Amino acid sequence: MSEIGLTVNARKRVVNVDDDMPLVWILRDTLALTGTKFGCGVGVCGSCTVLENGKAVRSCQIPASEAKERAFVTIEGLSLDASHPCQRAWLEEDVAQCGFCQPGMILTACGLLRDHPNPTDEEINTVMSDSVCRCGTYPRMRKAIRRAAALLREQKR
Amino acid sequence: MIASRRAFLKTAVLGSASLVIGFDGSGLLYAVEAKPGTQFQPNNWVRIDLDGSVTLTIGKSEMGQGVRTSLAMILAEELEADWTRIKLAQASPSAVFDDLGTGGSDSMRDGWRTLRKAGAAAREMLATAAAARWKVDRASCAASNGAIVHLPTNRRFDYGALVTDAGKLPLPKEPSLKNAADFKIVGQRTPRIDGRDIVSGKALYGIDAKIPGMLHASLERPPFEGAKPKRMQEEKARAIRGVRTIAKTSRGIAVVGDTTWAAIKGRTALAVEWDDPPAGAFDSEAHEKLLEAASRERGFITRTEKPPPATGAVAKTIEATYHYPFYAHAPVETMNCVADVRGDRCTIWVGTQAPNKLQKQVAELLHTTPEKVEVNLTLIGGGFGRRLAVEYALEAAEISRVAKAPVQLLWSRPDDMKHGHFQAASVHHLAGGFDAQGAPISWRHTKAGSFHNISPLDPKEVHDAAWYQDWSWGTYDVPYAFPDIETAYVTVDLPVKHGPWRAVFAPSSVFAREAFIDEMAHVHGTDPLAFRLDLLRGADIVKAGTTTIDRRRLRRVLEVVRDKSSWGSPLPQGHGRGVACNAYFGHTYIAYVVDLGVDHDGKVRVERVVAAVDCGIVVNPIGVEQQIEGGIIWGISSALGGEITFRGGVAQQGTYADFAVARMRDTPAVEVHILPSDASEPFGMGEPPVPPIVPAITNAVFAATGKRIRRLPIRPEELKAV
Numbered sequence A: 001m002s003e004i005g006l007t008v009n010a011r012k013r014v015v016n017v018d019d020d021m022p023l024v025w026i027l028r029d030t031l032a033l034t035g036t037k038f039g040c041g042v043g044v045c046g047s048c049t050v051l052e053n054g055k056a057v058r059s060c061q062i063p064a065s066e067a068k069e070r071a072f073v074t075i076e077g078l079s080l081d082a083s084h085p086c087q088r089a090w091l092e093e094d095v096a097q098c099g100f101c102q103p104g105m106i107l108t109a110c111g112l113l114r115d116h117p118n119p120t121d122e123e124i125n126t127v128m129s130d131s132v133c134r135c136g137t138y139p140r141m142r143k144a145i146r147r148a149a150a151l152l153r154e155q156k157r
Numbered sequence B: 001m002i003a004s005r006r007a008f009l010k011t012a013v014l015g016s017a018s019l020v021i022g023f024d025g026s027g028l029l030y031a032v033e034a035k036p037g038t039q040f041q042p043n044n045w046v047r048i049d050l051d052g053s054v055t056l057t058i059g060k061s062e063m064g065q066g067v068r069t070s071l072a073m074i075l076a077e078e079l080e081a082d083w084t085r086i087k088l089a090q091a092s093p094s095a096v097f098d099d100l101g102t103g104g105s106d107s108m109r110d111g112w113r114t115l116r117k118a119g120a121a122a123r124e125m126l127a128t129a130a131a132a133r134w135k136v137d138r139a140s141c142a143a144s145n146g147a148i149v150h151l152p153t154n155r156r157f158d159y160g161a162l163v164t165d166a167g168k169l170p171l172p173k174e175p176s177l178k179n180a181a182d183f184k185i186v187g188q189r190t191p192r193i194d195g196r197d198i199v200s201g202k203a204l205y206g207i208d209a210k211i212p213g214m215l216h217a218s219l220e221r222p223p224f225e226g227a228k229p230k231r232m233q234e235e236k237a238r239a240i241r242g243v244r245t246i247a248k249t250s251r252g253i254a255v256v257g258d259t260t261w262a263a264i265k266g267r268t269a270l271a272v273e274w275d276d277p278p279a280g281a282f283d284s285e286a287h288e289k290l291l292e293a294a295s296r297e298r299g300f301i302t303r304t305e306k307p308p309p310a311t312g313a314v315a316k317t318i319e320a321t322y323h324y325p326f327y328a329h330a331p332v333e334t335m336n337c338v339a340d341v342r343g344d345r346c347t348i349w350v351g352t353q354a355p356n357k358l359q360k361q362v363a364e365l366l367h368t369t370p371e372k373v374e375v376n377l378t379l380i381g382g383g384f385g386r387r388l389a390v391e392y393a394l395e396a397a398e399i400s401r402v403a404k405a406p407v408q409l410l411w412s413r414p415d416d417m418k419h420g421h422f423q424a425a426s427v428h429h430l431a432g433g434f435d436a437q438g439a440p441i442s443w444r445h446t447k448a449g450s451f452h453n454i455s456p457l458d459p460k461e462v463h464d465a466a467w468y469q470d471w472s473w474g475t476y477d478v479p480y481a482f483p484d485i486e487t488a489y490v491t492v493d494l495p496v497k498h499g500p501w502r503a504v505f506a507p508s509s510v511f512a513r514e515a516f517i518d519e520m521a522h523v524h525g526t527d528p529l530a531f532r533l534d535l536l537r538g539a540d541i542v543k544a545g546t547t548t549i550d551r552r553r554l555r556r557v558l559e560v561v562r563d564k565s566s567w568g569s570p571l572p573q574g575h576g577r578g579v580a581c582n583a584y585f586g587h588t589y590i591a592y593v594v595d596l597g598v599d600h601d602g603k604v605r606v607e608r609v610v611a612a613v614d615c616g617i618v619v620n621p622i623g624v625e626q627q628i629e630g631g632i633i634w635g636i637s638s639a640l641g642g643e644i645t646f647r648g649g650v651a652q653q654g655t656y657a658d659f660a661v662a663r664m665r666d667t668p669a670v671e672v673h674i675l676p677s678d679a680s681e682p683f684g685m686g687e688p689p690v691p692p693i694v695p696a697i698t699n700a701v702f703a704a705t706g707k708r709i710r711r712l713p714i715r716p717e718e719l720k721a722v
């Protein structure tokens, strides 16, 4: 058990948790940020994805001892009003079904678009295929990623 | 969100509403209570406050089918509510809501019948109240967008201003419903009402419920029924920081801790060792052999069509046996429940498809009465029939009782995968007969399968043909015009838990039926799509056992996929195109054409799916498209992904790695054509897209490779080029 300082959604937080407690539980149980979901705990579903410096990482795979002094953005911190291009694109393409996987999917897409501002189908497949949506929203997700890419490019101009 | 929902329901129960009316079993309006007040609540579904805000109550569980949006659309349509100002409340089990449940794809039909009337009654009462104030004829008043307008003078009252007066009026017995031509909301592409909550992480699922003082539990269950623990390390578990209690319950041993992590670590440290499985414990391979043998028995005849005397004799018969495996539901949100047991009372927060059943069973467990069990419903992170079972709530209640605290029970992924109530395996034997001229004239389909065991069979039920038909959807209701038809069902005991899964009994039967029709077309030397159309001639409306099928609707969806897919156009080497169709209970009609490629290693890649659907009146086209897309992906998972197998009574798969489900890379281009329908009501869309997709895929595999898939899931090694 130790005091661990980390930044979540631009806010410095100090938590008192076991060194091996995965970040997903720090977020969900300790900080009550339940937008980050739990789906497997072993890094194969993507529900727990958060951003670190724009890169998508799996919070169930980061123990507290390693989360120390790092800065993460969760779905709650992506924008104040669902206005991030990915969130907008997701709404405009009506992606969500049950919605449970969607925070992780949106943040995974953010990471994808950071590395590939204009992703090919292959790049979308490679990055997004590490995440599971049992409702099968993939066709719309693909469209939303393209739309988000266009919105992001527009924003840069 | 949870707090406000509860507050609303409490208010309703306290009766501060001016008027409450409900529906009895036959859907008739009846008055429950009439008190002066500050709200207008003409029935269980609609409440209007003084400020004009409209609260619609949703009696179905939202699990991704968009039911909160589509049911609200129906209500708002008849009520002429301002769509941008409506609020939703989720119904909880109570004296008023005594039969909540979501399954069988019947939400839209239920809702259409009940909610239109509820909305229309409220609208008429508001119009009557306005007409009385203006002292004008009600016929000169119209409802529009949250207000009653006096048409000749254009005066208007917002609904809020009419609340008190409307509450004093008698209920209209038969409120007049709007004409479809006047619909403004129904039929419009309407984004999900909770869409913004979902994309911003604010949507609340069962796993997100938090109540003060809540502890967390992880439950070690017996791996097979009757297993007893041999050894466990209680001291080690208690030594884990944050572990509070080890709760021994009738359903397993729970480690209860301050955090989810403490509970998980504690359970690992507890290291329970269970009895070895007894000799002869359930084994899916052995079970498959039993099913196969059973499929050759005569069984219970579920439907017979006796050939008219003019029918020629069968000159040639082909036969085939189809094998369908076990599958898990594998929703991304694993089972979970928060229970807070205090004396003879219990409060629950849970995602469930069966709220009243859950309430009743928790009450029985706690030896109390249902009204002392408050059930708060959350969003569901994937239902698919899994959350019609309520054992996870019973587990949570037992643990809370022992721990004497509110407890959140969370299943791990392996818990969820291994302790599901699975889609049951079945084996199908089919035979098709041709006369001397080669015309297809007879059809035999025997399904060997198992009755669901997640709830006991009702001993009072008569086991007649209709009853057996209920266990064999997709078998007895073969829509094709064979003069001679016999379908049968053979029951094989299945000791592992199994129950409804998306489309319940239909996926296995429709797979076998639609694949075997293809075999017959091949033998007949006819294009499989044309062969189906030929067999859908004759009487347009046919009775297939308890189901009525409109063959015109089935022909139409087939014709649309034929035309839109450029059926018959050439495909590259290693590619194939397949078709399949189904009439789900004679309600929702769907056809698919699948284009796919099979590579050298036998790996199948579905490239394009063209879908046509006739689901009656379309409430929300977006919802229909989403369900078709989701159903296709679901079918790709069952055709190309994982299966569940059992050894020693235990499911062998525990993660998405060994029970593979479709991912983005497996996703084809999907084209959905929603057909105008002559049906007079909307039909379900959650389940119907599932059954015909798998056979469309396997038929395309045959077209690509010449190999018939008669066992699921498809095994690449069997398709490998040699």
Ligand code: FES
Binding pocket: A037, A038, A039, A040, A041, A042, A043, A044, A045, A046, A047, A048, A049, A058, A059, A060, A061
């Ligand atoms: S919960 Fe982290 S990847 Fe599944």
Ligand code: FES
Binding pocket: A096, A097, A098, A099, A100, A101, A102, A132, A133, A134, A135, A136, A137, B064, B332, B381, B382
């Ligand atoms: S939307 Fe339900 S799991 Fe993705």
